[in-house]
Amino acid sequence: MYLAANGRPDAPPRTPGARRRVPATVLALGAVSLVTDVSSEMVAAVLPLYLVLGLGLTPLQFGFLDGMFNGATALVRLLGGRLADRRGHHKRVAGAGYLLSALSRLGLLLAGSATGAIAAAIAADRLGKGIRTAPRDALISLSGPPETLGRSFGVHRAMDTTGALLGPLAAFAVLWATADAYDAVFAVSFCIGLLGVLLLVVHVPAAPGPAAAAPPAPRAAPPRPSVLRDPAFRRVLYASAVLGATTIGDAFLYLLLLRGLDLPPALFTLLPLGAAAVYLLLAVPAGRLADRTGRRTAFLIGHAALLGAYVLLLAPVSPPTVVGVLALLGVFYATTDGVLMALAAPALPVAGRAGGLAVLQTGQALARLLGAAGFGAAWTLWGSGPALWTAALALAGALAAASRIMPADLPATSPTAPEAP
């Protein structure tokens, strides 16, 4: 598989000028994610209504179904990373994940009103999402020179977010055109999901791009690298976990905005769109900036933006606050999500990259879950004001700690992947 990459006729010529271009594999993976997100967000947007109205499930049962598999996803993600690292099967593992999610729509279509079958379909979707994430990010990180990774991830995340924004619109359009035929949403989502799988199969090369894998790097195929033993990676992991644990969850921020302004609850669904739009616009510039000024700095600045959002909410809420909080949230995502992957990837050996990224993503997700749960508890106990003060102080403390823990700067051009002349 690796050898095949050397002979690819369409591999971009590795001249300094060509490096300005975003690698074709990153664009292809971005397109796959865009299409897949349209497919999955279509279903996510209508699933609550379908289950409760169409099938007569009680909201209680729906909440149970919905929350049932969230914990398992984290474990599956680790498994996906592990599988992908074995003999470099990134594309195959990611493809299996995409295919599983696409097929789950077919499951929803055929399940009818059988609750067990619906639960199985939802589980298959989450499973697919868990499996594919780490191998896909590893593929992105292996598809370009390390010094432009921030931009690569920025491009991918921007395309991904575009899909997430388009999905609900597509679902509403289908419901509108068919007078509420939910099965039509599932059928269209299935077709779009299949297209995503096909784009992956046809346009994404099986082996990591030439930039990272082609040179016979000494660490290209160690027996089983334990990423946790690498001190630089470990420090990134700790820093991201500490910061993650002081992240209170967007939903709380939106709720504080709605309460402060006494806005109609219907707007609740629009607020995330605002933040996503800012994220979409800033993902690429933020990634480029991170490449230039250091990803560590960008990552810390992103969390400082989140702290800014908390502080804004501590003051009485006014309409400009809404704009400010949404913008800061967008900045936070643009400078942390893809940037963290770009930050950590060069520290990971090629053969342990998917697994390492999976560990990092899982660690961050679990820490955030903890943070949101803690904030929820604090809110219930002390009320929203004191809870937010606590969160802001904790985040400030975490920022100080993370700036010390985080390695000064990971080598953008590490000996792992030397540049060919």
Add this chain to the structure above:
Amino acid sequence: MNSLSRRLRLALTVTAVLLLAGGSLGYVLHARHRERPPGQQADASFRIEEPGLYFRDTAGGRVARQPGSGLPRVTGGPSCDRFHTAGDHALCLRKLPGVPARTEALVLDRGLREIRRVTVPGIPNRARVSASGRILSWTTFTTGDSYNTAAFSTRTAILDLRTGYLIKSIEQIPLTLGGARHHDSDVNYWGVTFAADDNRFYATVSTRGATHLVEGDLRAWSAKALRENAECPSLSPDGARIAFKKKVSDDLRAPWRLYVLNLATMREQPLAEPHSVDDQAAWLDDSTLAYALPGQDGRASDIWSVPADGTGPPRLLAPGGSSPASVR
């Protein structure tokens, strides 16, 4: 796959896009053709005048009447997702197509002519008309009210036809719980039932993870919690008892049982229905209740009846029906 030429890959992609777009379009067109037009009006001959059991026929979604046990049902009422009738009026809730979900509450007279139409957010859940027909209430499920976007909350409205005054959500009613004024934004009301004086009402409130039966006063605009764990109350015609569903199990497949509460003694009596009932029961007379259960033999739901004193086996009243309302 790496050896595929650029042209071949392009051809493959274009073919796939065309095929899948064609498939999507075909399915959408097929679904569009198949869906029934929503919101059919009642046939001119169908009126709420003759006695019998009025209910929603799950086969076509329209209101039907069953004159008596074993007699053939008469169809031809309006299409409703939830229905109730009493006194001079009927209430028909319809889910409007599209997202976000909205519900249309239609107030009809006995000739099923439209008197008033209100559109509210959410999907239809409960409908109730007071015995005189002058006061109506409905509940919808809505999404997106709380930070857990997937969670549902309820919205209950009360419409007074004497004054035309509509309270779109009764959430702000001052509530006394455990002897103290209760303030919390997480209160949710559902399943209102009215007393014969067209002023007193009962409903369910949920707050901080528990549900309570509340007694409310429309004129005084206040409510107090009477008892924990009693949902979807339904006051008997004589006003002495309340039928309700009680949560008896954490098993999500069968959480509730039907009970009757004696308001004089505040003692509750489980009814003989062994299945979990997720419905606001309707009194057929002072000693019998009707309610919907998930249907048998592939029907969406069936209407059953059971004696209100805890005796006797349940009886299948109207297969393929929901939203029962008795007109005498």
